[in-house]
Amino acid sequence: MGNGRETEVMRALQEVKDPEIPAVSILELGMVNQATVTGHHVRVEVTPTFVGCPALDWIHGQIVEHLKKIPGIEEVEVVFVIDPPWTSDRITLEGRRKLESFGIAPPPKTEDPDPLNTVPRCPYCGADQGEVKNLFGPTACRSIYYCKHCRQPFEGMKAV
Amino acid sequence: MQVKHAEQAQTNPRYKAAVRDLLLQLADDELCIGHRDSEWLGLAPDIEEDVAFSSIAQDEVGHAAFYLNLLRDLDGEDPDAAAFFRKSRDRRNAVLAERLNGDWAETIVRRYFYDVFDEIRTEALRESSYVPLARGVAKIRREERYHLMHFQLWFTRLSAAGGEARERMNRAVEGLWPEVKGCFSLGGWERQLVASAVISLDSNEMERRWLNRMKPVFAQAGLQWPGPLPMVNQDGRCGAHSSHLEELLQTMGEVVRQDPAARW
Numbered sequence: 001m002g003n004g005r006e007t008e009v010m011r012a013l014q015e016v017k018d019p020e021i022p023a024v025s026i027l028e029l030g031m032v033n034q035a036t037v038t039g040h041h042v043r044v045e046v047t048p049t050f051v052g053c054p055a056l057d058w059i060h061g062q063i064v065e066h067l068k069k070i071p072g073i074e075e076v077e078v079v080f081v082i083d084p085p086w087t088s089d090r091i092t093l094e095g096r097r098k099l100e101s102f103g104i105a106p107p108p109k110t111e112d113p114d115p116l117n118t119v120p121r122c123p124y125c126g127a128d129q130g131e132v133k134n135l136f137g138p139t140a141c142r143s144i145y146y147c148k149h150c151r152q153p154f155e156g157m158k159a160v
Numbered sequence: 161m162q163v164k165h166a167e168q169a170q171t172n173p174r175y176k177a178a179v180r181d182l183l184l185q186l187a188d189d190e191l192c193i194g195h196r197d198s199e200w201l202g203l204a205p206d207i208e209e210d211v212a213f214s215s216i217a218q219d220e221v222g223h224a225a226f227y228l229n230l231l232r233d234l235d236g237e238d239p240d241a242a243a244f245f246r247k248s249r250d251r252r253n254a255v256l257a258e259r260l261n262g263d264w265a266e267t268i269v270r271r272y273f274y275d276v277f278d279e280i281r282t283e284a285l286r287e288s289s290y291v292p293l294a295r296g297v298a299k300i301r302r303e304e305r306y307h308l309m310h311f312q313l314w315f316t317r318l319s320a321a322g323g324e325a326r327e328r329m330n331r332a333v334e335g336l337w338p339e340v341k342g343c344f345s346l347g348g349w350e351r352q353l354v355a356s357a358v359i360s361l362d363s364n365e366m367e368r369r370w371l372n373r374m375k376p377v378f379a380q381a382g383l384q385w386p387g388p389l390p391m392v393n394q395d396g397r398c399g400a401h402s403s404h405l406e407e408l409l410q411t412m413g414e415v416v417r418q419d420p421a422a423r424w
């Protein structure tokens with residue numbers, strides 16, 4: 001088992017992207033709890049961003065596909081767990097940066113008490129004077145905001 | 161006492177039966193209400209609500225699937241079969257959750273009533289002796305918080321608007337009030353559920369908390385307080401349901417019944 005193998009696993013997991021936000025990997029989203037290599041077997045523990053996330057089967061398939069490319073890996077086991085629960089605070093700094101450059105505002109910190117009055121910086125122009133347009137967005141993990149400075153709607157990740 | 165996993169619950173038949181019943185209550189509530197939410201798709205009053213209702217419906221059906229997966233771990237029941245093919249007398253949802261949406265006011269009132277109840281119930285499950293349930297609920301509450309916020313906003317805004325909006329809100333409250341008490345019922349296994357700390361509140365205490373939370377919201381929204389909650393005619397937690405559930409199950413299972421073996 002050895003560290004080299006585990007580094008390779010991490011590198012492969014970095015290639016597994018969120019199907020809705022292909023700029024960001026599941027590692028950067030903080031969805032991977034751990035990956036353990038034992039001989040030819042690797043076990044990956046993944047925590048879904050939302051309980052009802054419809055992309056889990058797809059992500060499962062992608063993990064298997066990418067990890068099987070590693071020489072010596074024959075069996076890939078993917079387990080979805082919700083303990084500890086995923087929270088938006090688990091998104092890495094790199095993940096937050098990539099989200100913003102993709103045009104999706106990274107989530108406010110979950111300690112912020114009131115999502116109805118917490119508006120992230122506009123990912124297009126960087127202005128702060130936005131408003132909440134809709135707590136709910138095109139996917140479970142996103143809200144919709146409106147930037148009063150550049151006058152366009154933008155999406156942001158929910159603080160969950 | 162802590163029951164860490166399904167295998168441990170299986171060693172105690174009464175405990176297992178009680179947990180099974182509660183899981184059905186949770187799953188069936190979320191499945192029914194999620195299905196009703198989905199019925200607004202394309203019909204909601206504005207595009208924002210269309211998006212909101214599809215997102216919320218997806219969350220709720222996801223939660224139902226989570227509870228049904230716990231049920232599978234517990235006694236091997238197939239989640240899809242449990243969702244689609246169970247008879248209405250085997251369903252454990254509150255009648256409030258199965259009712260037709262009605263107009264927009266009725267939709268909002270039912271949703272808000274249900275979400276405040278669900279908040280109280282999931283709070284009472286956070287320290288559940290059935291650990292897999294407590295863990296799931298911790299995650300689910302983070303999502304439900306958004307639903308509650310959303311419907312509280314609608315509830316107070318429509319009421320505060322006065323005019324026809326408030327009239328309809330009062331009418332909706334009046335129409336739904338007779339079904340509210342049915343939410344708090346814990347069905348035939350209540351004593352076992354409370355005694356073995358699967359849930360930390362009994363039905364009376366959940367009702368008391370719900371009323372205490374609701375009263376100031378009514379006052380603030382300028383709605384008439386309808387008085388104490390009447391006894392329900394049908395206790396959904398014991399399998400007694402209205403014809404609305406039959407209709408809902410027909411519609412929900414329409415596609416899957418055409419070819420139950422199809423893979424999606």
Ligand SMILES: [Zn+2]
Pocket residue numbers: 122123124125126127147148149150151152
């Ligand atoms: Zn802007």
